[in-house]
Amino acid sequence: MVALFGADGIGFGVWAGLIPHFQQQLGFTTPQLGIPLLALVCGAIISMPLAGSFSARRGSMTLGGPACFAFASALCLVAGTAAIGHGVLFTLAAFLFGATKGLIDVSANTQAVLLEEARQRPLNAFCQACWSLGGLTGSSLVAVVGREEAFITPLLIVVAGAIAAIGVFAPRRLVDDRNPEQKAGGGTSTGVFSALRDSPHLRILGALAILSLFTEGVMSDWAAVYLREAGGASNSFAALGYTAVALAMTTGRFSGDWAIRKLGPANVLRLGGSMVALGILLAVGTGLTIGHPAGIMGGFVLLGLGVANLVPVIFSAAGKDPIAGAGPGIATVTTLGFGGFLIGPPLIAAISAGIGLSGALLILLLAGGVIAWNAQRAVRV
Template identity: 35%
Template sequence: MSYAPKITRGAVAAMFFMAGLCFSSWASRIATIQQKLALSDAGLGAVLFALPVGLMLSLPLSGWTVTKIGSRRLLAAALVMYGLMLITLGMVTEIYQLVICLVGFGLASNAVNIAVNTQAVATESLYSKPIMASFHGVWSLAGFIGAGIGTFMIGKNILPAPHFIFIAIVTVISVVVCWRYLHNDRKPVHTGSAFAIPDKSLITLGLIAFCSMICEGAMFDWSVIYFKKIVLAEKGWMAAGYTAFMCTMALGRFVADKFAARFGLKRTLQVSGTLSAIGLLIAVIFPALPTAIMGFMLVGAGVSSVVPMVYSAAGKSTTMSPGASIAAVSTISFIGFLIGPPVIGFLSGAFTLRIAFVFIALMGSCVVILSTRARI
């Protein structure tokens, strides 16, 4: 049974929201769990690497599964698993338990990512205009709300376990309520192979996202450090750049669809890369508090639309199924998210942190170059 596009869109948006809420709930309690397990900063960094390990292990499996059983079934199962793994993270008492649970959390996270974006591509096909970025905007909005709930829980001295149980219950209820309104693609009509080698257009899309994700990953991990060491911000302002980046990234996703509908995918990606490069160069050349904040705001606006636009384009591939196409592009782009922060650390050690941020600006320029040459 098919429902009105707005109802299906609302159901898919709710799934994006729950995905963002689960991830941000975990992120908001990392410090609590670190203290509970008496982990040093270096030890925590090593343990947290288990999360991307789980993500990478999930990429080929999720691409195959979404093609075989459909994105609705995978999304429901993966979101429930996401909530359950979140609970286990709140109940760990040993470091090895945390590592194992983080691998499982990463597996569920990427399965949700591929399935929910496949649902979003199907929903977008019901409209005559782009709507993909708005879904990612909902994910970002959930991130803010999840962080707020986490702050409240910490303030009330509520342990991570009951906090995560509450989030998991809400997640399961949302899946049950939204299930009937999601796209039923158990028998995909697309004949593309789940394991076909990505064609040139998909590889190009992956590389565009790869460059943008280097920028995004570096901003997540290095923005506070940049404001501390280069901008010399006071303690209360050290997170100002990160906050500015997150705000414009979230807001940008709610306006990117209209921009793409008016100016096209290629122009949207070109503008996105340009904003990222200019914003980073402003922060490097003028490392004062107001100008650095302004620069980080431009970076947030720049990276906001790249991944949703690339996923949208990948989902329309004629050589692979939507789920497999998104998985292929996600694999390439996620490598950028992984290597970005350590590359910045290496360049900072070899040269300076400002030079390292020039490298990130170069990645923004590569988004422009690749988008200009791509046939999209």
């Protein structure tokens, strides 16, 4: 199950690190880049409900392997269409990339819930840390290897091969949920809308999940671009923008259980939201004034540390919701949160067309403030 999170992360990390490279190959402006990013969102939104229905009938264990193969193929297709400079085909490939990512997201997160129930202990922070570690690995590989354009294709082949190999071996270690009686959760709500209708507490958690993963999604696609545009960095150095965020998130999540025990979940949320706000303020402030990449990178690191344990705390609180129950509660905030993750990048692209990328990124200042303000209400059950 952990391997699925790693495969998802490394594939997405390579995508995020190569966005400036793709943009240059295609000759896209920043607003134009929002079109394929929106296509990625549409692909994921369409595939996630279908993957959920498939998992309910056949089991998430059955979905994991084919999802990895499809994800690896879509990553190669994205790079190939960018290399020939065809914007329409690139947009279609981005749609397929988003759709296959949605398949892995559903399979991996369903497996995480099942494993939590089997072991009777929280695992969300560790699973999200593995996703972050995968993203860090992918973007770091781009930063190192991507200095020479000739090395990008071999890198993609190796990464796609590794993801496909996970698709072969990982399903053997997954929780077998092919039995219809093996269900995640046990609440009375039957879907996202009914859970939201029944539980006011879950509505708060859902809103904070959207803001938390919205922040992660924006950083995954726009950190490298902002470092290049505002900091004057090269494409290979710009890839370190997302690497800095991913490294900070990975470090924070591996220490997340300790922080929650010491500080309490409400304080972790409050501190995390505040760090998100201060981090983006530092990055954008540096970009608008001295334009030094070190200051921008420092802001990204602070933001990454802040956002690291927001999702684990929110997911854990959702699993304890007394009205929805563990399964529907987690499924609801996961669905809403990943919607925020996917819609964030194209929304920033659209807003940047009017006020510039620096102004658009300041939306994260508001997101961090809302999370910090509602921390106590979020963890109260």
